[in-house]
Amino acid sequence: MTPENLPLAAPSSLPVSHGWFTHRPTIGQTSLNLIVTAYILALLNSGFWRRAVEIFGESPAQLALFALAIAALTMLTLEFFGPARLQRPMAAVMIMMAAAAHYHERALGILVDREMVRNVLETTFTESRHLLTAGAMRAIVLTGVLPAALLFWPRLRQPSGWHQLWRWPLGVGLAFAVLVGSLFADFKTYSAVLRERGDLMASYQPGATIGALARYAKQQWKSGDGVVRPIGTDARPGPWLAGADKPVLLVLFAGETARAQNFGLNPGARQTTPELAARDVINFPDVSSCGTSTAVSLPCMFSPLTQAEYDRDDFLAQENLLDVLVRSGFDVRWIDNNTGDQTIARRIGWDRVDATLAPAACAGECTDEIFLPVIEQTLASITRNTVLVLHMIGNHGPAYHLRYPPERARFEPACDSAEFSRCTTEAIANAYDNALLETDFVLARTIDMLADSDRALTAMLYLSDHGESLGENGLYLHAAPMFMAPETQTKVPMVMWLDPEFRQDMGLDDDCLRTATTRPASHDNLFHTVLGLLDVATSARLPALDLAGGCRSTSPRS
Structure with a gap:
């Protein structure tokens, strides 16, 4: 019998799986x-x-x-x-x-x-x-x-x-x-x-x-690409800025996830800022953020809108601090070690950090030490008034242990995982505070470089975008809705340093500036304070929100 003539088996005789999946x-x-x-x-x-x-x-x-x-x-x-x-x-x-x-x-x-x-x-x-x-x-x-x-x-x-x-x-x-x-x-x-x-x-x-x-x-x-309303169209150098015999350099650090409660310069905090404490800085201990996430706080900081007024659509529909500075003659650069400029620098452009400048700082993810060569290069080549905006990675969680090199850690045991369930609350807080020590290191080295330079009138301003929860009431990280956000997410550190020559040539009184630290401040102040410190004359600056307002002499020295 040939194969093609073999009888076919009845369908019922074929093997059938009786597994659960077939039923x-x-x-x-x-x-x-x-x-x-x-x-x-x-x-x-x-x-x-x-x-x-x-x-x-x-x-x-x-x-x-x-x-x-x-x-x-x-x-x-x-x-x-x-x-x-x-x-x-x-x-x-x-x-x-x-x-x-x-x-x-x-x-x-x-x-x-x-x-x-x-x-x-x-x-x-x-x-x-x-x-x-x-x-x-x-x-x-x-x-x-x-x-x-x-x-x-x-x-x-x-x-x-x-x-x-x-x-x-x-x-x-x-x-x-x-x-x-x-x-x-x-x-x-x-x-x-x-x-x-x-x-x-x-x-x-x-x-x-x-x-x-x-x-x-x-x-x-x-919020598509609409017409952007100009602000500060009358911006120009004020008499002190116009009369300066050196270019002005402001290094503006936009901090990340640093909370005021753990910042060593503030009352009640353990010492997480020993380097800054040894330098002549002006610390603002009571500063409130505009939001609890970078996407809200960072644009709000650079906007003339107050926290009560801020809306993303309104922010996108008008210019911001960087535009006013450019209009007044400043060279403005945004260098980023975080998630980008949040559309703040879209009209001037921005750059990410260059890992080749400091390979040791970028063995894994780049720590903020990567900014130090950028500042050094800027000081070496500066020829015109400049604002350098440096967007830090700071204390961005949950991987706090990646924000600092192990050799600079002081608080142990420190959580070395992004999975908090593997760590105690104490270890999480230790890793967070070690990351603050790294910010302290970077700010202090920046101050030293600025103080040593004879090519520019130098100043530094540091302000964090929002805080962080470290397990209080079961909350971790940030971005809680503002109506329920704890102060650990809304109270942020702010530090100012002005070179004595900057203060003198820009007509600023140090005692007056330090008096301003006794009053509450917020992100609302940044736009107006930067313009005030740099003596940018414009109707867009509101003296009531300028922390340097009233601290400048009425006329430049002859």
């Missing part, structure tokens, strides 16, 4: 949405429920109705964004978003808002990889990626196209009705809670993340 259950769309809703609310919203119990704990009926409203809101989101074949992909995305947000809130106390989304989307790979620790990846995979993948295991009962025409609006409508009905059962109480406790809904996932993404997208859409 896929069939499930309806509504049932799947109910399962996803239950999973997200039960396992990925612990911070939300903790706050809800804190608020409604004395009234189980109010808590139950509010829980029903939140379940309806989650169902509404799933129904609205996931009709027909979009259902499982949308549900999978929601689970993974909720899992990522839940991990970072549970581990670091971080809540997701628009500026947190901006931080995530506009960061660098180097910065973001420190947050993607093994522990974070493990938690997100187990609670997010795997459950999202399991959504595609059951067979989904797909109704006909005609059935979908009434099923989708009905599902959306029913979920909306339950949501509204639950809230209106005690609307007075719920509206007051939602108005006064912004942290409650800010911790609800995935709603908070979806809302933050939508607000970020809306702002990006609105």
Whole structure:
């Protein structure tokens, strides 16, 4: 018998796998949405429920109705964004978003808002990889990626196209009705809670993340390349600046994540700034930041807008401090060792640090010591008035141990991991303070170079963009929404140093400047104080916000 004439086996005689995966259950769309809703609310919203119990704990009926409203809101989101074949992909995305947000809130106390989304989307790979620790990846995979993948295991009962025409609006409508009905059962109480406790809904996932993404997208859409309004069009050198017999050099350090509570020059802090303490600096112990993240604080610092006025759209729609300085004749350079200029220097351009200038400072990620050759080169070649803006990596976490060379560490034991769960609170604080010692080292060496130069009238100003939480009340890192941000994230160090020749030739009184340190200050002062120190005459400078205002002689010496 030839092979082609061999009898074929009956299909039933073929080996069949009876594994669990081949017996896929069939499930309806509504049932799947109910399962996803239950999973997200039960396992990925612990911070939300903790706050809800804190608020409604004395009234189980109010808590139950509010829980029903939140379940309806989650169902509404799933129904609205996931009709027909979009259902499982949308549900999978929601689970993974909720899992990522839940991990970072549970581990670091971080809540997701628009500026947190901006931080995530506009960061660098180097910065973001420190947050993607093994522990974070493990938690997100187990609670997010795997459950999202399991959504595609059951067979989904797909109704006909005609059935979908009434099923989708009905599902959306029913979920909306339950949501509204639950809230209106005690609307007075719920509206007051939602108005006064912004942290409650800010911790609800995935709603908070979806809302933050939508607000970020809306702002990006609105803030396209529009016409930029000029400011300080009358800017010109004042009489002291115009009469200086040497070029002026201001080195302006935009610090990163340094908090006032740990800055050694401030009362109550341990000595993290021994080098600055040995130099004739002017320290401002009570300074408030504009925001709690670089994306907000850095643009706000260089804007004429106050913290109460600041809005990103308004910032982008007008010029800033750098533009006014250029207009008044300064050579302005922005050198970055962080996440970029945040669009502040977009009209003048900016550069990243050149690792070849100090290879020892860039054995891993470049520490801020890399700025010292830049300052040295600037002093050696300066021929005109110059402002050098240096954006530091400073104390950027969670990898504080990468911000300083081991040989300059003083506080031990120090956390040598970006995964805080591996370290004690003391070790985390020690690593953070060692990073402050590195900032102290860089600022002190800068002062020494400026003081030794005879080619320019020199000055230095250091101001951090925001602070940092180091475990207080379960919070770590920064970027907490301002309405709930602790002072550890909003109080920042600020230090000024003026060479005696600079003070004399620019007509500034040292005692008067030191008196200004007894009053509260903020990021609102930077724009106006820089213009005041440099004697830039312009109507854009508000004397009330100039910390050097009133400290200059009325007319230059003859």
